[in-house]
Amino acid sequence: MREPAWVVWLRRAVLAGLAVFTVVPLYVMVTSALKPLRDVQGPFTWLPTEVTLQPFFDMWRTVPLARYFVNSAVVAAASTVFSVALAILAGYAVSRYRFWGRRAFLTTVLSTQMFPGILFLLPLFLIFVQIERTLGLELHGTRLGLIITYLTFSLPFSIWLIAGYFDTIPRELDEAALVDGARPLTALLRVVLPVAKPGVVAVAIYAFMTAWGEVLFASVLTDDDGRTLAVGLQGYATQSNIYWNQVMAASVVVSVPVVTGFLVLQRYLVQGLTAGAVKT
Numbered sequence: 096m097r098e099p100a101w102v103v104w105l106r107r108a109v110l111a112g113l114a115v116f117t118v119v120p121l122y123v124m125v126t127s128a129l130k131p132l133r134d135v136q137g138p139f140t141w142l143p144t145e146v147t148l149q150p151f152f153d154m155w156r157t158v159p160l161a162r163y164f165v166n167s168a169v170v171a172a173a174s175t176v177f178s179v180a181l182a183i184l185a186g187y188a189v190s191r192y193r194f195w196g197r198r199a200f201l202t203t204v205l206s207t208q209m210f211p212g213i214l215f216l217l218p219l220f221l222i223f224v225q226i227e228r229t230l231g232l233e234l235h236g237t238r239l240g241l242i243i244t245y246l247t248f249s250l251p252f253s254i255w256l257i258a259g260y261f262d263t264i265p266r267e268l269d270e271a272a273l274v275d276g277a278r279p280l281t282a283l284l285r286v287v288l289p290v291a292k293p294g295v296v297a298v299a300i301y302a303f304m305t306a307w308g309e310v311l312f313a314s315v316l317t318d319d320d321g322r323t324l325a326v327g328l329q330g331y332a333t334q335s336n337i338y339w340n341q342v343m344a345a346s347v348v349v350s351v352p353v354v355t356g357f358l359v360l361q362r363y364l365v366q367g368l369t370a371g372a373v374k375t
Contacts, residue, residue, distance in 0.1 A: 128343035135339040150344040154331070157341055160348075162320070163327035168352075170238050170323060171306040174245040178302035179295060181246075182253035187283050189254070190261035191269060201258070204251040212248065216315060219244060223316070236318035244312050249302040256301070260294030261287065296360050307353055324349045 127135050128150055130143045154160055189197060223234040234240035264287060272282035288295065310325045317326065328345055331338045 124343050124346055127340055128347050130340055132338060132340050135343075150338075150340040151348075153338075154341040154345045154348075157338060158327055158330035160324070160327060160345060163322050163324045164348075166238060166317075166321055167307060167323040167325070167349075170241045170245065171303050173238075173242045174249065174306045175299050175302040177242070177246055178249045178253050179299050181250055182257045182298050183283070183288070183295065185254045186257035186261055187287065189258040191266065201255065205255050207251045212311060215247070216312060219247075219312070220315065235316055236321050238321055240316050241306075241313060241321070241323070244316060245302075245306040245309065249305045253298040253302060257291070257294050257298050260291055260297075264290050300356065300360060303356070304353060308349075 126141070126143055129146050129148070131145055131147055131149070134140070134144060188194075189201060220235065223240055227233050227235065234243065268286050268290065269279075269282050272286045273279070277285070308325055309323075313323045313326045317323065324345075328342060328349070331342045331345070
């Protein structure tokens, strides 16, 4: 059945509005990064009267942006690796085995996403302090503490997502590998995972984006040496001035890894999310 013309035009209008809503802030960010500070602080103009790349050089000297970049890269990469590894093992067990409490486990894992993250801020802080007092393991103000924090938020949804994708893979693949003498872990690594690549990529992108742009926990659970990029951008605001052009330039740099990864892995991400959502 052919759609009415007004439905087609309405869809186009909505998509055009969403595109404008997305592109305009990005355009303002990029053009502001290419303006001198006096132009950014003056009346707004859509086109720069003077184009300069100086903010992209000054932003590294105004604040220790390189250190913040390394902190964010280490924390995001580590939390992504652990989240993917644990989600694969847990999701495979949930998908392939029937055990007591399986349904309750899945319900609990998914229900954790219903609570706002700020509810866990104070409990996590107190837990970190108590661990340091009891075991001498310093978690507050360290990269390890942030990695554990982000892992607690990304892992539940990652398990639910990858378990749903494993459910779409025929069990005959596992059974054939087991008949040939492979162990369950070998069947998972050599037979199931290559087929589940889109689901694994979707989990990795979700875990990385969760850790890369998070602000609330990074601002409370870190010190000056452990700050991440999302928190470090506040350093461009001083008591006497705000270097808006450097803030925009740093924002462009911060966005590059996420945007690049998303564009490169977009095909796998769509396949993973679609398969997991349809099955569950």
